[in-house]
Amino acid sequence: MRAIRLQETDGIDALTEEDVSCPEPSPDEYLVRVHAAGINPLDWLLSRGMLPHLLDTDLPWIPGWDVSGVVESVGSDVSEFAPGDAVFGMSRLPGAGGAFADHTTMSADEIAAKPEGLSHHEAAAVPMAGQTAFHALYEEGDVDSAERVLVHAASGGVGHMAIQFAEHTGAHVIGTASGDNEAFLRELGVDEFVNYRSERFEEVVDDVDLVLDAVGGDVLERSVEVLRSGGIVVTLPEPPSQAAVDRYHDEYGVDVRFFDVITDSDPETLRQVAAHIDAGVVAPRVSDVYSLSKMQDALDRSAGGHVRGKLAVGLTGGVDD
Incomplete structure (x- = not known):
């Protein structure tokens, strides 16, 4: 699968697109086909070597936390979602990450049903x-x-x-x-x-x-x-x-x-946010969507500040994104 990996924490230029093995979900995880990922300041901060205490895994490492996608396979100990279900969520911090790839694994307490009224690009802008x-x-x-x-x-x-x-x-x-x-x-x-x-x-x-x-x-x-x-x-x-x-x-x-x-995010808060979106109370605004190959450009844009709403990365190019 395609993935963006951080080779060294010395800048956004250390991010490279590579072909890597698809992760295998553990019994308490779902394998999610990522349709879109959200951009957050943490992505470029960690790439630049800032907040090192949040990076509790060895390099190279796949960054990204906000995900919207479709469940592809299900671990043996989870049953809330089934293959084909549209979900969104945030990989737990510290460490974790993995959103900037075609597939990622997420635990049951990291995801919720994607609000039906949102595209995957919009849903990926929501979790964090x-x-x-x-x-x-x-x-x-x-x-x-x-x-x-x-x-x-x-x-x-x-x-x-x-x-x-x-x-x-x-x-x-x-x-x-x-x-x-x-x-x-x-x-x-x-x-x-x-x-x-x-x-x-x-x-x-x-x-x-x-x-x-x-x-x-x-x-x-x-x-x-x-x-x-x-x-x-x-x-x-x-x-x-x-x-x-x-x-x-x-x-x-x-x-x-x-x-x-x-440290203080939780699945109940994500579900409450989703309920407010479904009720028409709040809607995320995505100012631009980048391809995976333009990840460095996306993070440079985010690091420059003054982004209106959110930036997202599209991975499938599907009409429902």
Whole structure:
């Protein structure tokens, strides 16, 4: 089968397309024919040797976590899905991966039925970003309809799905992004838009109940300033120090929380995201689809930032993708 393998953790250029043996599912796994795979920052971060603690397997290694495809064979100890069933999901982290290939193996707690209304390209854009947005808003952020919610990097993978979830909840939604994304975010349901290139959000936004911070750095510090007393920031890039958390609580009366999709994702969250998609509450947006042979281009594009929605990789070229 075709696969993209990382030979050395010294850059995206170390990714090569190769012909490798098809994996064999263990008794508690499914063999999935991959129709599409989603692109996430972790793919290029690990390729560049960053976050080495997440790579717990020897090189060469097949990266990629978000998968949409069709079950091809079933291990002896699993029975929820049968050959021919369309599924999607995320290979467990750390390690794992394997999405950038014609076939991959996934355990029963990594996959769910693919939402019928989505193509495989769209479904592959959901697992990591959708679970992150859902968990950050509902599990960590306790969002409700009476709140003002600020989403940073609102046009990105996590942000554009968080906007839709928050809007469905009935919250007043504020999104930050570059000016050319305003129409896109208005379509998704933002009530207020802040062009971060022309204005500082802390100068035009206040009395926020919940901030979803997908940027980090000084954005976290500035976000604390716009929260009302008792508000919450859920930050995604890296966990703040306990000293910083304590300082924000003591000085501003706010709660800063960290959500890590790498360790805190779960199949129940994926099923809840799928149910919201089936109900028409949220829909992923895929800005471009690359072929497997263009994987380096796809990761370079992702690493460059400013992707609207998500990028996907198509592996079958079928009409249903």
